[in-house]
Amino acid sequence: MVTSEDTINIRELQPGDALTVTIERFNHKYLGETTVQGKTVLVPGSIPGETIRGEVIRNWKRRLLLKPAEILNPSSDRATPKCQHFTTCAGCQFQHITYDKQLELKEARLKSYFEDDHPAQPLPLRGVIGSPTPYRYRNSIKLHGPGEPGFWQVLGVDMMRNEECPICVESVDRALQEQRQKHFQDFTSKGILNVLIRGTKIGEIYIGPENPNPEEVAWLNEELTHPLTGVTYKLVVPAHAFWQGSTPMLPTLIEQVVRPIQEFSPDVLIESYCGMGLFGIMSAPFAKEIIGIEEHPLAIEAAKQNQQNLGVSNLRIFQGRTEDQLLEFLSDLPSEKSSLIVDPPRSGLPKKVLKQILKAPPQLLVYVSCSPESFAKNLRALCRETYQLKDMVGLDLFPQTKHLECVGVLERVN
Numbered sequence: 001m002v003t004s005e006d007t008i009n010i011r012e013l014q015p016g017d018a019l020t021v022t023i024e025r026f027n028h029k030y031l032g033e034t035t036v037q038g039k040t041v042l043v044p045g046s047i048p049g050e051t052i053r054g055e056v057i058r059n060w061k062r063r064l065l066l067k068p069a070e071i072l073n074p075s076s077d078r079a080t081p082k083c084q085h086f087t088t089c090a091g092c093q094f095q096h097i098t099y100d101k102q103l104e105l106k107e108a109r110l111k112s113y114f115e116d117d118h119p120a121q122p123l124p125l126r127g128v129i130g131s132p133t134p135y136r137y138r139n140s141i142k143l144h145g146p147g148e149p150g151f152w153q154v155l156g157v158d159m160m161r162n163e164e165c166p167i168c169v170e171s172v173d174r175a176l177q178e179q180r181q182k183h184f185q186d187f188t189s190k191g192i193l194n195v196l197i198r199g200t201k202i203g204e205i206y207i208g209p210e211n212p213n214p215e216e217v218a219w220l221n222e223e224l225t226h227p228l229t230g231v232t233y234k235l236v237v238p239a240h241a242f243w244q245g246s247t248p249m250l251p252t253l254i255e256q257v258v259r260p261i262q263e264f265s266p267d268v269l270i271e272s273y274c275g276m277g278l279f280g281i282m283s284a285p286f287a288k289e290i291i292g293i294e295e296h297p298l299a300i301e302a303a304k305q306n307q308q309n310l311g312v313s314n315l316r317i318f319q320g321r322t323e324d325q326l327l328e329f330l331s332d333l334p335s336e337k338s339s340l341i342v343d344p345p346r347s348g349l350p351k352k353v354l355k356q357i358l359k360a361p362p363q364l365l366v367y368v369s370c371s372p373e374s375f376a377k378n379l380r381a382l383c384r385e386t387y388q389l390k391d392m393v394g395l396d397l398f399p400q401t402k403h404l405e406c407v408g409v410l411e412r413v414n
Contacts, residue, residue: 145193
């Protein structure tokens with residue numbers, strides 16, 4: 001049945017029916033959205049202003065999901081997706097949009113979280129740095145059951161068995177395709193339904209359980225050239241601990257985080273949520289003493305191995321929760337030439353950590369965030385009286401998706 005929004009009762013539509021709508025806006029997940037007869041209609045892979053003929057996928061009480069079948073008046077910002085699963089897979093939101101427009105959307109989103117009364121205004125925003133490779137950048141993926149492992153569907157409750165993932169580096173995409181041809185039988189036959197695939201810049205690959213037994217933890221070798229010194233580092237990386245997922249943008253991220261440290265030349269630098277100590281190791285040439293705080297034991301082991309292998313003598317790693325240990329280290333900092341790097345999870349800095357920073361604020365604070373929303377929320381507290389936001393930049397670590405990394409440089413107000 002083919003219908004338009006003014007000739008049907010939208011509540012009666014069934015999966016497989018067709019509906020033509022005009023997209024009014026993006027929602028918070030960057031799905032195209034409009035309202036028909038009081039019901040929200042969601043259309044992945046659409047752009048505001050476009051008229052779409054789509055197929056009904058699901059019809060809930062308050063929402064309806066359409067899969068685009070025909071773009072009747074394409075936007076000038078439209079691009080051709082490179083993945084056959086786009087609009088079905090939940091991983092990418094922007095493959096149908098030109099890359100320049102993607103960066104524009106992300107910058108507008110970042111600014112939207114800083115209202116006019118935000119204490120960081122006027123924003124010292126330098127824009128969003130784009131990736132040199134908008135595809136073939138992601139170095140790891142996780143696939144999940146039940147059943148044969150796959151990716152989440154858009155607004156779905158089931159996993160989809162994707163045949164490819166062109167945002168992944170070639171080694172990861174190739175491994176995915178090979179496993180899919182075998183239906184992941186190497187894992188499902190053993191009852192393993194959560195699978196991790198990770199590849200390194202030098203070509204090593206891990207394909208195995210996302211959460212293996214401790215004796216089965218895999219270690220990979222990675223190579224990284226320091227963007228400020230030109231020195232190439234040989235690193236060991238556990239496949240199962242956090243590592244930045246964008247191979248081509250990692251040097252740019254390091255440069256934006258470490259350059260303020262280089263210019264400030266601190267006597268003491270604390271890196272909280274330090275993971276494998278990446279920013280601390282990269283800051284070692286520019287700080288007299290570095291202290292890393294990390295909770296994950298595998299990341300701690302990697303940090304200490306890399307510290308030893310690279311001969312980084314001015315770095316000390318402490319295992320524990322930032323919430324429990326940070327204030328003790330902050331209290332011992334000198335009043336001048338003290339610095340802190342924070343790279344918290346997506347939820348941002350907990351209130352307890354914010355209070356500790358505000359109680360004993362270091363002179364320089366570099367804030368790395370994977371969530372513009374929590375970043376802006378935390379800066380509202382930090383910049384109210386204690387800090388001034390001196391520099392801010394977005395980094396597009398994950399093109400074709402809604403995600404955006406941010407780096408803010410804050411200086412203590414005297």
